[in-house]
Amino acid sequence: MKLQLRYYGDPILRKRASEVHDFDPQLRAEAEAMIDTMYEAAGVGLAGPQVGLEKRLLVALQMEDPDDNEAEPIVMVNPEILERSPENWVFEEGCLSIPGIRGDVTRPERVRVRYQDVAGKPHEIEVDAMFARVIQHEIDHLDGKLFIDYLSMGERTLLKPKLKKIAEKYAS
Numbered sequence: 001m002k003l004q005l006r007y008y009g010d011p012i013l014r015k016r017a018s019e020v021h022d023f024d025p026q027l028r029a030e031a032e033a034m035i036d037t038m039y040e041a042a043g044v045g046l047a048g049p050q051v052g053l054e055k056r057l058l059v060a061l062q063m064e065d066p067d068d069n070e071a072e073p074i075v076m077v078n079p080e081i082l083e084r085s086p087e088n089w090v091f092e093e094g095c096l097s098i099p100g101i102r103g104d105v106t107r108p109e110r111v112r113v114r115y116q117d118v119a120g121k122p123h124e125i126e127v128d129a130m131f132a133r134v135i136q137h138e139i140d141h142l143d144g145k146l147f148i149d150y151l152s153m154g155e156r157t158l159l160k161p162k163l164k165k166i167a168e169k170y171a172s
């Protein structure tokens, strides 16, 4: 099942999503629909608020590098970053909710993440490279943060007209 994407300008993208407490069949169905939606949109990650779900739920491809075409999807419920590496790297990011816009974002290279699976079982993993970047981008979504927030004032000023267009195009 494909879910309707939410776009820049939609207030849900600026809210903090709520903790998930019910690990029920509905959660499983939502996670599956999010994976379908991510594939359909050719994305590498998707967070609940991007499809109108105010839940701390994300799906992501476990990519080793930007060209990894065989990465398996993972579902993370209530994800939390426990540790960030002091080493950072820069990569040009985009977002399914902000079509047509890309920008360089500096992020820690490695992170340790705690999350629950759809059954509620806790896990703790250390991830690096692209996968770490995708997870950080998606966890930001759960806190109402977007990658454009990391851009310089100058870059954001230049993007303003484009962002305004996106907000107008998808406003209902």
Ligand SMILES: [Zn+2]
Binding pocket: 094, 095, 096, 097, 137, 141
């Ligand atoms: Zn995004």
